[in-house]
Amino acid sequence: MNEAERQDFRALIKTRLAELSEEDARGAAGKATVELDQQSVGRLSRMDALQNQAMAKATDARRAGERARLAAALARMDEGEYGTCEDCGEEIAPGRLRLDPAATRCVDCARG
Structure with a gap:
């Protein structure tokens, strides 16, 4: 991978x-x-709000995981290891990196 890439x-x-x-x-x-006052929100509405809150927290956790993977990719760039498979040492295809810039393994190694 060259410097421009x-x-x-x-x-x-x-x-x-x-x-x-x-x-x-x-x-x-x-x-x-979620508001606990059942006078202002019915039981089913509250359950729906709790479910929406849980989904929002799960989405937040997914974003945090992706953020950590991307930060690790930037660290690998600084170390000169970006784009190299962590298992076999071969270059990861640029197309794979465009789809997932945080990828650490080539397609063959990712398949198992």
Whole structure:
């Protein structure tokens, strides 16, 4: 992988990190505490609100995981190891990295 490709992938990763931050901001309201007063919210509405809150928290956890994987990819770039399969040491196909810039294994090793 040449330096221009590496910079393209760095920009792709930083763009995705910015998108994750925007998604965090939009999803903040969904994680808010559900009102316990049954006078203002019926039981089924409250159950629905609790389910929506749980889904928002799960989505937040997924974004946090993706953010960690992308940060690790940036660290591998700084170490000069980005784009190299962690199992076999071969180069990861650029197409695979475009789909998942945090990929750490080539297609063959990922298949098992």
